[in-house]
Amino acid sequence: MWIRTKIIFKIRIIGVLLITFISTTCSKKDTINHFLTKPITQEELEKNGFYKYSYTVILDDEDKVDDTIRCLIKYDMYSNVKPEKMENGKICPTQLWNFYSEDSIKKRKNTDYLKNELNNRIITYLFRNDSLFYKDISIEFFDKTQNKMPDLTSRKKIINYYNGIKVSIEPLIKDAKEGEKYATQFLIDNYKTRFFYSDTKSDYEIFTNYLMSSTSYPIKEDWYSGYIYEVYYFD
Secondary structure: OEEEOOOOOOOOEEEEOOOOOOOOOOOOOOOOOOOOOOOOOHHHHHHOOOEEEEEEEEEEOOOOOOOOEEEEEEEEEEEOOOEEEOOOOOEEEOOOOOOOOOOHHHHHHHHHHHHHOOOOEEEEEEEEOOEEEEEEEEEOOOOOOOOOOOOOOOHHHHHHHHHHOOOOEEEOOOOHHHOOOOOOEEEEOOEEEEEEEOOOOOOEEEEEEOOOOOOOOOHHHHHOOOOOOOEEEOO
16 A cells, blocks of 8 residues: 555655666666566666665654654665656656656657667666565567567466576466456565556556565556655555
């Protein structure tokens, strides 16, 4: 479960947004196989040219007695998407989603960046207090005729891919009645992973959670829509 800091609820969140990024050079080639679920460190991502975006959430104990801080949570997001300066002066990942209010020139320019420089891949790693929280891989405009990345657009293809590279994969189906609901959820190398794909769209998405049981967050909405939501995730 996640809560955006723009929503008011019982626990008061004081969002302190600090966006930082690590400048990378073209010489840093990404050599990580992100389709594996083996945990990756922040140092490995930095060495492979990923950009870092950070913010801190402070939770007040709200006892109205003093200014005691209940806890402080630091979120560090690593992405293959380069930073972009927004009109309000903030630095965010390059906008790749929700172009409803943007002009067609920006949409075309940023979409070309996604296709030509990112090879249609949006890769996101989120760390909470320096522990790997989740990973999301979003493949846009997937071309099945190309061999640049695995074809994970069906249950059978997913199982065949991981069996082929000798990685353990176990379907997560609680019972026959809920079979369809859990059909795209697996334990891959003992990490809970969910796949999103469609028969009508040329894309797919992979989400692995390392700390919690939830297997779906609005990644592109929260990080790649021309702003960054300061999100506090409940356990």
